[in-house]
Amino acid sequence: MARKRRRKSVDWLIRQIDAQLKSFGTERGNLTLRQKVLALCEVHENVKDLGVNVVHEHGWNACAAVERIRLYFIEHESIVLDSAEIAVVSGISDYPRRIRELRVESGYQIASGSSPDPDSGIVLKPDQYLLVDAAPDLDAARRWHAANRIRRSDVGSQKRLLQYFMENTGKVLTTEELAYVAKEAKEYARRVRELRTEQGYSVATRFTGRPDLKAGQYVLQSRERIAETHDRKIPEAVQKAVYERDSNACRVCAWNHERWNPEDPRILELHHLEHHENRGPNVESNLIVTCSKCHDEVHNGKHTSALKKIKTAL
Numbered sequence: 001m002a003r004k005r006r007r008k009s010v011d012w013l014i015r016q017i018d019a020q021l022k023s024f025g026t027e028r029g030n031l032t033l034r035q036k037v038l039a040l041c042e043v044h045e046n047v048k049d050l051g052v053n054v055v056h057e058h059g060w061n062a063c064a065a066v067e068r069i070r071l072y073f074i075e076h077e078s079i080v081l082d083s084a085e086i087a088v089v090s091g092i093s094d095y096p097r098r099i100r101e102l103r104v105e106s107g108y109q110i111a112s113g114s115s116p117d118p119d120s121g122i123v124l125k126p127d128q129y130l131l132v133d134a135a136p137d138l139d140a141a142r143r144w145h146a147a148n149r150i151r152r153s154d155v156g157s158q159k160r161l162l163q164y165f166m167e168n169t170g171k172v173l174t175t176e177e178l179a180y181v182a183k184e185a186k187e188y189a190r191r192v193r194e195l196r197t198e199q200g201y202s203v204a205t206r207f208t209g210r211p212d213l214k215a216g217q218y219v220l221q222s223r224e225r226i227a228e229t230h231d232r233k234i235p236e237a238v239q240k241a242v243y244e245r246d247s248n249a250c251r252v253c254a255w256n257h258e259r260w261n262p263e264d265p266r267i268l269e270l271h272h273l274e275h276h277e278n279r280g281p282n283v284e285s286n287l288i289v290t291c292s293k294c295h296d297e298v299h300n301g302k303h304t305s306a307l308k309k310i311k312t313a314l
Ligand SMILES: [Zn+2]
Pocket: 250, 251, 252, 253, 254, 255, 290, 291, 292, 293, 294, 295
């Protein structure tokens, strides 16, 4: 019976690397390029082992590279990690595939700089990663399956994104999924913005009525509520400012998303104090946050005295 190979200790590896480098230093003058490279390969192997064994010394008995990566991400939730760190911890060169597995099979929201989204609140360089939430999303595996199907349909990227949002109405979607569906690592954020600003879909972020969302998360709140053309032209910065000023709550009844439930699926919207018919300007002082219920009622002539009070208070 084969004896289980003993793991090399960290101390042993350090002594080994030290000796290898010393002899490389003294013999270098007599070596061909090939011999130098081969000598460095041995050092390299030991350095790789050292990274893995440092992880074990830390108390993590993770034999699989993917598990070491997972634990490292969880210990550093919400902290930007360089790909070089993941390479050291995993001891493998195809760690990007393992990171994909963590996303696709286990539901971890790991953002990467290769799919940047300037509106998401996350700024990453191309070789950086960020675990947004240590708790995996159990629905994610099913969603990735749908994302894969939609990605292969031959309509334009905006139509694919809309279909993906529609199939997942009310669900929290991530920048990585959207970039995947759009097949556009750079342009998908703009396409998502167009769904809101050109087509009027209520795609919410942490800046627009859903402070419960994290950076890099999106929700299509309703399939039915499409904003009027005039409302779609409200600049992004103005929208954010109004939601912030009104604390992401309805100015009329104080409803906010914490009270959301399936029996009363309201959303937050912006209402013009001076109405659209009169082409009221798309500026902060003419806009308030309302819940969709109050918004409908306002347009049916209700809440006039409440609106008057709000107007004078602004
Ligand atoms: Zn309301």
